[in-house]
Amino acid sequence: MSKAGLRQRPRGKEKDMYEVSKRDKDEEKWPYTNGQLDPFAKAIGAAVVIVMTILITYFRYQQYLRDIIITPVDSHLIIPANGSWPTVTPDRFWGTYRHSKEELKTDMTTIARPQAYFGVKSRSKTSPLFGLMWMSQLTNQMPPPLRHWCDQGDRLESYVWLKHDGENFGVQEIKEKLFTIKTEFVKQPGGDHGGDWSARISFIPKDPAVSVVVSSFFYTALDQDNGWLEPKFTKGRLTSVHGWHEDLGNFDLQMPNIEATNEVKAGVKSQIKHSYFVSHAKQLDQLKDILVNGLKVEAWDKGRTQPYFTLSGRRVPRDVPGPNYVVKQVTAHLPFTMEVIYQSGSFLYRQDQLSKESFSTLIRSNEEEFDAKFEKVFHLEQRGYSLNEINFAKAALSNMLGGIGYFYGSSLVQSRYNTEPVNYWEAPLYTAVPSRPFFPRGFLWDEGFHNMLISMWNSEISKDIIGHWIDLMNTEGWIPREQILGVEARAKVPSEFVVQRNTNANPPTFFLPLQGLIKEMIQSNKTSDKAYLKALYPRLKRWFDYYNTTQKGDLPFTYRWHGRDSSLTKQLNPLTLTSGLDDYPRASHPTTDERHVDLRCWIALAAGVMRDIARSLGQEWQKYEDTHDLLTDNKLLDKLHWSSKAQQYSDWGLHTDNVRLEKPKPPANQHPSQRHQHMDTDKIRVVLTEPTKQFVNAFGYVSLFPFLLKIVDANSPKLDRILSDITDPTKLWTDFGLRSISRNSKFYGRFNTEHDPPYWRGPIWINMNYLCLSALHHYSTVDGPYRERARTVYTNLRKNLVANIFKEYEKTGYIWENYNDKTGEGKGSHPFTGWSALVVLMMAEIF
Numbered sequence: 001m002s003k004a005g006l007r008q009r010p011r012g013k014e015k016d017m018y019e020v021s022k023r024d025k026d027e028e029k030w031p032y033t034n035g036q037l038d039p040f041a042k043a044i045g046a047a048v049v050i051v052m053t054i055l056i057t058y059f060r061y062q063q064y065l066r067d068i069i070i071t072p073v074d075s076h077l078i079i080p081a082n083g084s085w086p087t088v089t090p091d092r093f094w095g096t097y098r099h100s101k102e103e104l105k106t107d108m109t110t111i112a113r114p115q116a117y118f119g120v121k122s123r124s125k126t127s128p129l130f131g132l133m134w135m136s137q138l139t140n141q142m143p144p145p146l147r148h149w150c151d152q153g154d155r156l157e158s159y160v161w162l163k164h165d166g167e168n169f170g171v172q173e174i175k176e177k178l179f180t181i182k183t184e185f186v187k188q189p190g191g192d193h194g195g196d197w198s199a200r201i202s203f204i205p206k207d208p209a210v211s212v213v214v215s216s217f218f219y220t221a222l223d224q225d226n227g228w229l230e231p232k233f234t235k236g237r238l239t240s241v242h243g244w245h246e247d248l249g250n251f252d253l254q255m256p257n258i259e260a261t262n263e264v265k266a267g268v269k270s271q272i273k274h275s276y277f278v279s280h281a282k283q284l285d286q287l288k289d290i291l292v293n294g295l296k297v298e299a300w301d302k303g304r305t306q307p308y309f310t311l312s313g314r315r316v317p318r319d320v321p322g323p324n325y326v327v328k329q330v331t332a333h334l335p336f337t338m339e340v341i342y343q344s345g346s347f348l349y350r351q352d353q354l355s356k357e358s359f360s361t362l363i364r365s366n367e368e369e370f371d372a373k374f375e376k377v378f379h380l381e382q383r384g385y386s387l388n389e390i391n392f393a394k395a396a397l398s399n400m401l402g403g404i405g406y407f408y409g410s411s412l413v414q415s416r417y418n419t420e421p422v423n424y425w426e427a428p429l430y431t432a433v434p435s436r437p438f439f440p441r442g443f444l445w446d447e448g449f450h451n452m453l454i455s456m457w458n459s460e461i462s463k464d465i466i467g468h469w470i471d472l473m474n475t476e477g478w479i480p481r482e483q484i485l486g487v488e489a490r491a492k493v494p495s496e497f498v499v500q501r502n503t504n505a506n507p508p509t510f511f512l513p514l515q516g517l518i519k520e521m522i523q524s525n526k527t528s529d530k531a532y533l534k535a536l537y538p539r540l541k542r543w544f545d546y547y548n549t550t551q552k553g554d555l556p557f558t559y560r561w562h563g564r565d566s567s568l569t570k571q572l573n574p575l576t577l578t579s580g581l582d583d584y585p586r587a588s589h590p591t592t593d594e595r596h597v598d599l600r601c602w603i604a605l606a607a608g609v610m611r612d613i614a615r616s617l618g619q620e621w622q623k624y625e626d627t628h629d630l631l632t633d634n635k636l637l638d639k640l641h642w643s644s645k646a647q648q649y650s651d652w653g654l655h656t657d658n659v660r661l662e663k664p665k666p667p668a669n670q671h672p673s674q675r676h677q678h679m680d681t682d683k684i685r686v687v688l689t690e691p692t693k694q695f696v697n698a699f700g701y702v703s704l705f706p707f708l709l710k711i712v713d714a715n716s717p718k719l720d721r722i723l724s725d726i727t728d729p730t731k732l733w734t735d736f737g738l739r740s741i742s743r744n745s746k747f748y749g750r751f752n753t754e755h756d757p758p759y760w761r762g763p764i765w766i767n768m769n770y771l772c773l774s775a776l777h778h779y780s781t782v783d784g785p786y787r788e789r790a791r792t793v794y795t796n797l798r799k800n801l802v803a804n805i806f807k808e809y810e811k812t813g814y815i816w817e818n819y820n821d822k823t824g825e826g827k828g829s830h831p832f833t834g835w836s837a838l839v840v841l842m843m844a845e846i847f
């Protein structure tokens with residue numbers, strides 16, 4: 001963008017000069033010419049200079065405006081440039097972070113590649129990739145499906161990190177119909193490159209009497225610009241890969257031969273077949289396709305007619321420097337177990353290779369440590385939970401930690417000065433993700449909730465994550481809310497989903513975990529924490545200002561989510577994606593004087609946390625206190641947002657709920673042969689009653705915000721009213737948690753367009769229920785007339801939520817995006833162990 005701008009600027013200048021000098025040439029006709037420079041020509045010359053200066057300044061200014069959005073805030077980074085190096089954070093260098101930018105390239109249907117079922121990479125931005133694929137053999141399918149990326153379409157019975165501590169180890173169970181795969185991963189520190197790691201992958205039949213043959217494929221791949229690979233063979237079998245990488249130095253991946261665990265089973269002589277693939281991948285997103293192309297069919301044994309797929313050996317084109325993709329295939333009757341052992345070249349004096357007994361011992365000691373820490377942090381045994389319930393909670397936490405990814409790239413962004421989207425600067429992002437198969441990328445407002453849980457478990461991980469996010473701030477104090485890093489992601493995705501606009505905010509949920517983290521950092525008195533806070537604070541100030549200024553409403557001290565589109569014709573109620581509650585009904589006709597009660601409450605929360613941080617850092621805190629007092633003033637809040645007619649807190653704006661989606665009527669004079677065209681068009685919104693300026697009378701999560709964020713005065717009768725409304729089964733109460741909007745609302749369960757089913761219009765969402773429990777907990781501990789009542793509601797709501805999420809997990813194998821308000825059934829993407837994993841904190845009563 002800036003290059004194109006520079007190219008155009010001189011051209012404009014030349015044109016002006018040319019035009020002026022041409023006029024100069026014609027000056028014979030002009031009356032004042034007599035051989036010397038006359039005053040008129042001088043005046044013209046001066047004018048030219050002035051005009052040019054103005055033009056240059058103008059174009060520079062335009063360029064400046066266009067660049068604002070991609071200018072980083074001028075402030076120290078929280079995570080320094082070397083923050084992910086193995087010498088700085090060795091514990092987090094290697095991990096199960098498999099959704100890198102290389103893997104975002106080609107998927108046609110989703111925005112980013114999901115996470116691999118099992119893969120390992122480092123936090124080097126060009127890290128080599130290691131991973132598992134598998135395939136059932138001797139089936140009647142041609143070829144049988146090859147598993148690699150988490151995909152709901154695979155219809156696996158479940159795949160769960162049973163234990164994962166986010167740093168040292170993880171144990172996962174993947175359930176196919178006929179067999180289970182256990183993937184165990186553990187690290188061992190040493191040397192300068194993050195040490196060693198090993199993985200053990202076990203294929204276990206569900207019914208030992210049924211003969212199942214499965215192939216396991218374990219691969220190593222890297223980009224040849226950054227390193228090389230060299231396969232090693234013993235007696236014709238691939239037994240290791242030696243390699244070098246710019247950030248890892250020398251390394252070895254050993255793949256020892258598996259031993260036949262079952263010589264003779266059910267009359268079938270056990271066979272183990274080995275093969276390999278040594279190849280070249282131009283792009284690392286094509287590993288699966290390249291592998292499929294490298295398969296050939298062979299006979300398994302004389303007795304079997306079904307096909308057996310095996311890899312075809314060395315296939316390296318002549319014109320490349322050498323292989324960069326090496327795969328070992330092992331095929332056997334189940335059960336069998338294989339190990340892969342990664343050893344770092346700079347780790348010189350290791351006692352034991354991480355294999356066999358030493359692997360088992362290390363995994364076991366990590367598991368024991370995990371179990372002990374889990375109990376120490378969450379006290380679930382002490383609270384009397386059953387073993388199954390505790391294992392469920394461990395899986396919820398572990399899946400959140402196991403889903404953490406490390407991304408590198410830039411988002412596409414656009415401001416009103418850019419006619420085309422432009423690239424944000426390239427940057428790393430270490431973040432958890434909402435869902436491994438479906439939302440495998442960073443989402444700003446989800447991440448605040450994620451870190452409520454993560455910070456309880458390991459505050460170092462949280463600080464690392466939050467630091468990476470806050471470092472993405474531009475000079476306006478804006479952070480793009482969805483992180484779709486990597487050029488490749490965009491080509492296939494409609495731009496309205498990809499391009500992030502700087503007018504659009506998203507709830508500043510990081511203030512929720514930051515409250516506790518900052519207290520902890522101030523108390524710790526560690527040098528690293530001091531440096532962190534020093535870099536964090538100016539950025540938070542900027543962030544707060546962004547919300548407090550750009551999201552202002554027309555009236556003083558009101559706020560509105562900017563970026564709602566009033567020009568849409570197909571949406572029943574224009575979306576408010578910025579609020580995080582996409583289709584939750586707001587004013588039907590977006591205007592600049594509408595006001596949003598949830599945003600006001602978020603900013604009030606932020607002001608309060610800013611006051612606390614500023615005070616404890618010895619910084620100027622009074623203005624945050626003033627803003628906080630103002631925004632939590634119940635009188636002003638009631639004046640702006642309490643609808644006395646509906647007896648609830650509400651948004652205010654130009655609104656009618658008397659709207660409907662209808663097929664557009666064909667024009668009366670249309671020829672019958674053109675009729676069918678109209679059959680294909682989408683329904684459009686028809687406004688049956690003209691909108692008026694009023695409180696928006698939908699009742700649901702948004703109406704609860706002053707209560708959810710603990711702003712309602714504990715003595716306020718409005719608190720009593722809210723407690724009545726949430727416990728009313730015709731409104732929000734269900735046996736499974738609070739539904740998103742009242743059953744009585746006109747928008748309850750309604751599609752927003754012909755194709756968009758209700759999302760925040762009925763289902764039960766766990767993040768909002770968590771905030772609700774937190775509020776009830778608060779009101780049941782502070783003095784006030786409704787304290788006992790709050791306690792009762794708290795107890796019942798907590799019981800319902802935990803019981804239902806657990807029940808659905810036992811029944812379906814998954815934790816879900818949201819839950820049906822009539823049946824409690826899990827709905828939407830799964831596993832969804834982003835904020836739905838907050839169930840752990842509900843069980844532990846940590847708010």
Ligand SMILES: *[C@@H]1O[C@H](CO)[C@@H](O)[C@H](O)[C@H]1NC(C)=O
Binds near residue numbers: 080081082083087088
């Ligand atoms: C990382 O960078 C910081 C400066 O940003 C420096 O003080 C520190 O020594 C570096 N650490 C390593 C291990 O290179």
Ligand SMILES: *[C@@H]1O[C@H](CO)[C@@H](O)[C@H](O)[C@H]1NC(C)=O
Binds near residue numbers: 525
């Ligand atoms: C924090 O560290 C400083 C020195 O760096 C020391 O003077 C102070 O007493 C420490 N405070 C606490 C609470 O440990």
Ligand SMILES: *[C@@H]1O[C@H](CO)[C@@H](O)[C@H](O)[C@H]1NC(C)=O
Binds near residue numbers: 548549552623
């Ligand atoms: C927030 O904005 C209001 C004006 O809308 C201003 O009066 C107040 O001082 C601001 N708060 C802070 C902390 O900057």
